[in-house]
Amino acid sequence: MKYVDEFRDAAAVRHAIDTIAGIATRPWNIMEICGGQTHSIMRHGLHELLPDNIHLLHGPGCPVCVTPAEKIDQAIAIAMQENTVLCSYGDMLRVPGNNRSLLDCKALGADVRVIYSPTEAVDIALSEPEKQIILFAIGFETTAPGNAAAIRKAKLQQVENFSALVCQVTVPAAIDALLGNNDFEIDGFLAAGHVCTIMGFHQYYHLAEKYQVPIVITGFEPLDILAGIEKCVLQLESGQHSVENAYARYVTEQGNQPAQDLLQEVFQLDDQTWRGIGVMPNSGLSLNKSYRYFDAEQRFSTVLGDLDLSMSKPVNEACQSGLVLQGKIKPDECPLFGKQCRPDKPLGATMVSSEGACAAYYRYAAS
Amino acid sequence: MCLALPGKLIEITHGTEGSATGIVNYGGLKKSVDLSFVPEALINQYVLVHAGFAISVLDKDEAQASLDAFRELDEQNNTQ
Ligand code: SF4
Numbered sequence: 001m002k003y004v005d006e007f008r009d010a011a012a013v014r015h016a017i018d019t020i021a022g023i024a025t026r027p028w029n030i031m032e033i034c035g036g037q038t039h040s041i042m043r044h045g046l047h048e049l050l051p052d053n054i055h056l057l058h059g060p061g062c063p064v065c066v067t068p069a070e071k072i073d074q075a076i077a078i079a080m081q082e083n084t085v086l087c088s089y090g091d092m093l094r095v096p097g098n099n100r101s102l103l104d105c106k107a108l109g110a111d112v113r114v115i116y117s118p119t120e121a122v123d124i125a126l127s128e129p130e131k132q133i134i135l136f137a138i139g140f141e142t143t144a145p146g147n148a149a150a151i152r153k154a155k156l157q158q159v160e161n162f163s164a165l166v167c168q169v170t171v172p173a174a175i176d177a178l179l180g181n182n183d184f185e186i187d188g189f190l191a192a193g194h195v196c197t198i199m200g201f202h203q204y205y206h207l208a209e210k211y212q213v214p215i216v217i218t219g220f221e222p223l224d225i226l227a228g229i230e231k232c233v234l235q236l237e238s239g240q241h242s243v244e245n246a247y248a249r250y251v252t253e254q255g256n257q258p259a260q261d262l263l264q265e266v267f268q269l270d271d272q273t274w275r276g277i278g279v280m281p282n283s284g285l286s287l288n289k290s291y292r293y294f295d296a297e298q299r300f301s302t303v304l305g306d307l308d309l310s311m312s313k314p315v316n317e318a319c320q321s322g323l324v325l326q327g328k329i330k331p332d333e334c335p336l337f338g339k340q341c342r343p344d345k346p347l348g349a350t351m352v353s354s355e356g357a358c359a360a361y362y363r364y365a366a367s
Numbered sequence: 368m369c370l371a372l373p374g375k376l377i378e379i380t381h382g383t384e385g386s387a388t389g390i391v392n393y394g395g396l397k398k399s400v401d402l403s404f405v406p407e408a409l410i411n412q413y414v415l416v417h418a419g420f421a422i423s424v425l426d427k428d429e430a431q432a433s434l435d436a437f438r439e440l441d442e443q444n445n446t447q
Pocket of ligand 1: 334341350352
């Protein structure tokens with residue numbers, strides 16, 4: 001495919017690796033934020049081609065992995081009601097809440113439908129007016145504008161039987177929290193390119209300054225990732241810490257204005273719990289006042305009020321996905337990896353989601 | 368989940384209130400996309416699509432510039 005294949009060219013990949021090997025004189029820990037990048041790194045074997053002194057740490061950028069179990073429990077409780085349709089992105093279906101997954105409850109007869117685009121949920125609401133339609137609105141800033149567009153469409157067309165169960169997370173607050181926690185070292189960041197197509201990268205300047213780390217906006221193809229690493233290493237070797245854009249074909253400093261305007265109209269910054277990590281201040285988006293009518297948590301408050309969250313326990317206490325998500329351990333350092341825990345019987349969200357680091361390691365490294 | 372794919376915009380239909388939809392060709396596979404976030408997009412440009420929404424228009428010059436940078440690197444390595 002044009003503008004994909006060129007960025008996978010094998011000879012150019014080898015030469016980019018050689019260049020990085022030539023400039024890296026010391027060990028550096030570089031974290032890629034996005035699960036899509038982790039997946040690409042494993043799929044193309046970049047971690048094995050890179051010199052030994054470049055350590056790639058895998059970050060928390062998998063929305064499916066960080067959606068709290070309690071949120072999934074809420075989605076399940078709503079989906080189990082009569083005459084409701086829960087619309088979800090496909091990745092989310094197999095992830096267990098505290099007891100079961102959306103797929104389990106679909107097997108029990110709940111109407112759970114997989115959507116590709118969030119506006120499909122509004123269309124379903126229009127064509128099935130006798131039912132309540134709920135959009136499970138998860139994701140990072142890349143997905144948030146689409147979710148917002150769906151919710152706005154419901155408002156404009158006065159779709160009364162539509163609501164959204166919102167669990168939106170934001171990247172800069174996560175970087176801030178990871179760096180603020182100083183029990184381990186991250187020397188540089190590859191920022192998630194597609195989040196930046198929406199948000200731009202001006203919000204990273206103060207983070208690069210505050211923690212004196214290079215932050216390089218990076219794409220997803222092998223050459224994009226290597227270009228991001230190269231820029232990061234060049235900065236580290238010369239003691240710099242600025243924000244650089246290695247994905248300029250899609251990302252501008254200011255980002256996508258119409259999308260940001262819509263986010264502003266529909267959502268507000270809010271504290272957010274990340275599965276395996278905990279609450280991070282201002283790391284999520286919730287519906288703002290003028291859109292709260294569409295909040296599924298309010299609409300189904302009687303159902304959700306009955307949820308016994310005191311019963312909640314980790315799906316498997318030995319699962320270390322919280323540490324994996326923060327780059328503190330590699331998936332294959334988890335004693336359960338590949339043994340008790342595999343994609344066909346996952347114990348944690350990082351093994352369930354195809355973009356989770358554990359799943360990426362299993363799929364590409366264990367084979 | 369933040370995966371996005373580039374494709375060539377081959378059709379644009381303008382709707383009400385500045386909204387627009389289009390057809391994108393991903394190397395043969397054609398799909399409809401919402402163009403609300405890229406009002407500047409033109410036919411034959413490449414757009415990056417995520418969950419049914421085009422989120423960015425490809426800057427061809429920048430794409431070429433990165434490819435050239437890799438090619439230069441390639442030549443340097445070959446002549447070393
Ligand atoms: S391998 Fe399985 S049990 Fe271990 S951290 Fe990953 S998801 Fe959890």
